[in-house]
Amino acid sequence: MIAPALLSPLLGTEALFDQGVGWFVLVVVVIKVLVAFAVLMGAVILMIWFERKLISDMQSRIGPNRAGPWGLLQTLADGIKLFFKEDLIPDQSDRFVFKLAPYLALLPALLIFTVVPVGGIIVISGHPIQLQVADPPIGILLVLAMSSIAVYGVMLAGWSSGSKYPLLGSVRASAQMISYEAALGLTVVAVVLITGSLSTRRIVISQSPNFWDWNFFRLGVVPFILFMIAITAELTRPPFDLTEADSELVGGFNTEYSSLRFALFYLAEFMNTITMSAIVVTLFLGGPDGPIPRFIPTSDVWMPILWFLIKTFAFLFIYVWLRAALPRLRYDQLMDLGWKRLIPFTLAWLLLVAAFVLSGWWGLGIALAVVAAGFLLTRAFAVGQGREDLDQAVLPPIGRRVLPPQLLRTPPTAGDVGPGPGSEGAS
Amino acid sequence: MSGILTAAVHPTIPDLITFIVAGLMVLAGAVGVILSRNPVHSALSLVLTLFGIAVLFIAQQAEFLAAVQVIVYAGAIVVLFLFVIMFLGVDKRENIESDPLRGQRPLAVVLMVVVLAAVIALGVNAHWATGVHHLVGRTGTPASNTARLGRSVFTTYLFAFEATAGLLVIAVVGAVVLARRPPESTGEADLEESEALGTGSDADGELGDGSAAALPEAAAAADESAEGMAPAGSEPA
Numbered sequence: 001m002i003a004p005a006l007l008s009p010l011l012g013t014e015a016l017f018d019q020g021v022g023w024f025v026l027v028v029v030v031i032k033v034l035v036a037f038a039v040l041m042g043a044v045i046l047m048i049w050f051e052r053k054l055i056s057d058m059q060s061r062i063g064p065n066r067a068g069p070w071g072l073l074q075t076l077a078d079g080i081k082l083f084f085k086e087d088l089i090p091d092q093s094d095r096f097v098f099k100l101a102p103y104l105a106l107l108p109a110l111l112i113f114t115v116v117p118v119g120g121i122i123v124i125s126g127h128p129i130q131l132q133v134a135d136p137p138i139g140i141l142l143v144l145a146m147s148s149i150a151v152y153g154v155m156l157a158g159w160s161s162g163s164k165y166p167l168l169g170s171v172r173a174s175a176q177m178i179s180y181e182a183a184l185g186l187t188v189v190a191v192v193l194i195t196g197s198l199s200t201r202r203i204v205i206s207q208s209p210n211f212w213d214w215n216f217f218r219l220g221v222v223p224f225i226l227f228m229i230a231i232t233a234e235l236t237r238p239p240f241d242l243t244e245a246d247s248e249l250v251g252g253f254n255t256e257y258s259s260l261r262f263a264l265f266y267l268a269e270f271m272n273t274i275t276m277s278a279i280v281v282t283l284f285l286g287g288p289d290g291p292i293p294r295f296i297p298t299s300d301v302w303m304p305i306l307w308f309l310i311k312t313f314a315f316l317f318i319y320v321w322l323r324a325a326l327p328r329l330r331y332d333q334l335m336d337l338g339w340k341r342l343i344p345f346t347l348a349w350l351l352l353v354a355a356f357v358l359s360g361w362w363g364l365g366i367a368l369a370v371v372a373a374g375f376l377l378t379r380a381f382a383v384g385q386g387r388e389d390l391d392q393a394v395l396p397p398i399g400r401r402v403l404p405p406q407l408l409r410t411p412p413t414a415g416d417v418g419p420g421p422g423s424e425g426a427s
Numbered sequence: 428m429s430g431i432l433t434a435a436v437h438p439t440i441p442d443l444i445t446f447i448v449a450g451l452m453v454l455a456g457a458v459g460v461i462l463s464r465n466p467v468h469s470a471l472s473l474v475l476t477l478f479g480i481a482v483l484f485i486a487q488q489a490e491f492l493a494a495v496q497v498i499v500y501a502g503a504i505v506v507l508f509l510f511v512i513m514f515l516g517v518d519k520r521e522n523i524e525s526d527p528l529r530g531q532r533p534l535a536v537v538l539m540v541v542v543l544a545a546v547i548a549l550g551v552n553a554h555w556a557t558g559v560h561h562l563v564g565r566t567g568t569p570a571s572n573t574a575r576l577g578r579s580v581f582t583t584y585l586f587a588f589e590a591t592a593g594l595l596v597i598a599v600v601g602a603v604v605l606a607r608r609p610p611e612s613t614g615e616a617d618l619e620e621s622e623a624l625g626t627g628s629d630a631d632g633e634l635g636d637g638s639a640a641a642l643p644e645a646a647a648a649a650d651e652s653a654e655g656m657a658p659a660g661s662e663p664a
Binding site: 141 | 465467468471474490491493494495497498501502503506507509510513514572573
């Protein structure tokens with residue numbers, strides 16, 4: 001494993017601006033923005049094609065195969081078609097908000113990508129240039145802020161349509177995003193704790209030079225898994241796609257949208273998938289970190305970019321795979337998973353990480369305390385199992401909604417594991 | 428990379444433009460909150476104000492505060508406002524001719540004048556947390572901004588911080604207690620309701636009680652009143 005030495009002298013942030021901001025720096029910044037935008041757009045077009053093609057393969061279908069070789073131009077054709085469609089605005093809608101919502105959905109997706117480091121550092125005429133649009137000192141907080149803003153697009157689209165299915169879709173979306181944001185933030189805190197910085201570039205640098213320095217391994221695998229679950233829910237991708245559950249809500253929040261506005265929502269959805277895959281790679285898999293074959297000239301410039309692309313692509317594949325493999329969660333299962341499992345788990349793991357950062361003995365002590373607390377909690381749930389039934393309720397049933405046995409889907413003795421309704425939550 | 432207040436003492440042209448634009452955003456949002464007839468438009472105007480304040484924070488090199496401002500206020504609190512507005516179906520034009528309280532408007536004017544005077548008087552006379560009237564200098568590099576804030580919150584102002592946390596917990600518990608139903612209504616009606624909605628699991632914890640149990644009901648309410656909830660009018664916010 002060869003260390004990517006180009007990442008190590010990067011400890012100072014915003015190296016580009018150190019020599020003052022002249023016309024060269026301005027041009028570089030503008031070019032960075034344009035390239036990032038163009039690449040992201042191209043990636044979205046390819047991603048839509050890739051998802052359709054891959055899911056067809058997984059379902060023994062052929063998928064798009066008419067426009068261009070292997071149907072590669074299908075997305076472009078769809079885009080052109082949407083562009084020429086009639087732009088409908090429902091009578092009952094709130095016109096201003098209705099027109100605003102698609103842009104609110106798209107903007108956060110674009111902005112999140114700006115803080116993702118896609119490569120190392122290149123030097124052009126004496127100016128060191130980071131391959132990343134911006135490296136603000138609050139890097140990862142910007143990601144959290146934008147992902148919390150992303151809910152507005154969906155929510156306002158559903159409400160302003162003035163129709164009931166979009167409204168239900170948007171209400172589900174906002175509840176879901178708020179619920180999973182807490183778990184998302186707490187897993188990011190674990191990463192920040194071990195890095196000691198909020199800057200995405202520092203997070204990436206701290207994960208070099210070896211692959212066992214990746215946060216994936218350093219934090220234990222648990223935060224990565226929790227983050228993946230939370231981020232999938234934030235993206236409202238399957239199996240958390242209650243927002244646009246086709247069988248229940250027609251098309252969810254964007255039912256009333258047509259033409260370009262619909263295309264914007266579609267674009268935002270796939271762009272979010274790509275940017276969030278990039279964020280996962282940045283936070284847990286070392287970003288552009290990877291072995292570099294030094295004997296090939298200039299390989300230390302493009303090899304990190306290639307590593308970044310490979311890792312991101314792996315996550316895009318996983319998202320499509322999840323969509324093909326998993327059934328959609330029910331609403332109560334979704335809330336159960338978010339509030340009762342993810343948040344306690346992330347909190348406990350955060351405590352562990354903090355203790356181990358402090359010292360090994362603290363870590364050991366906290367680990368014992370967490371295990372003990374977990375045991376007590378499980379025991380308490382086991383003891384309380386079935387006590388909510390009408391005849392054996394211990395507490396007076398004020399404010400507690402006691403369920404008759406026929407509503408319970410599984411017997412209270414079922415010892416199943418996982419996010420099902422059959423475990424402690426259901427009795 | 429000038430310090431906090433050196434920028435304020437000698438504002439450059441970009442500083443000035445940023446301040447004016449952000450200030451206009453804040454003011455336009457604030458006026459919009461009051462003047463919009465539609466509560467949803469008011470909430471959106473509030474988001475505009477909060478964003479303007481976040482920009483002002485960044486202009487003062489308080490990046491962490493800016494991020495938290497967006498995450499907590501714009502991302503969580505106003506979303507919750509909107510959520511409640513949509514659920515309760517109050518997103519219609521209000522009748523602003525009748526006040527809930529008698530003499531509300533003159534009282535509001537008086538209060539506004541008093542509060543404004545108090546804020547200005549404090550600004551002129553008080554010595555703030557730094558102990559001096561005003562301060563010129565660096566708070567450190569932007570990267571250590573967050574670290575310094577964290578250190579002072581968890582050392583000097585630890586008690587205030589923990590007291591605030593306790594206050595928030597009390598508020599949450601209080602809300603749950605207030606939202607509890609009286610004993611007689613836990614009977615048939617509720618059961619039928621949850622049966623009709625197919626929510627097989629109820630919540631054990633307080634958080635679950637608030638979210639998992641309440642949301643499907645509210646969704647049903649939203650479904651029933653979806654006709655009446657159509658956004659009224661098309662006035663821009």
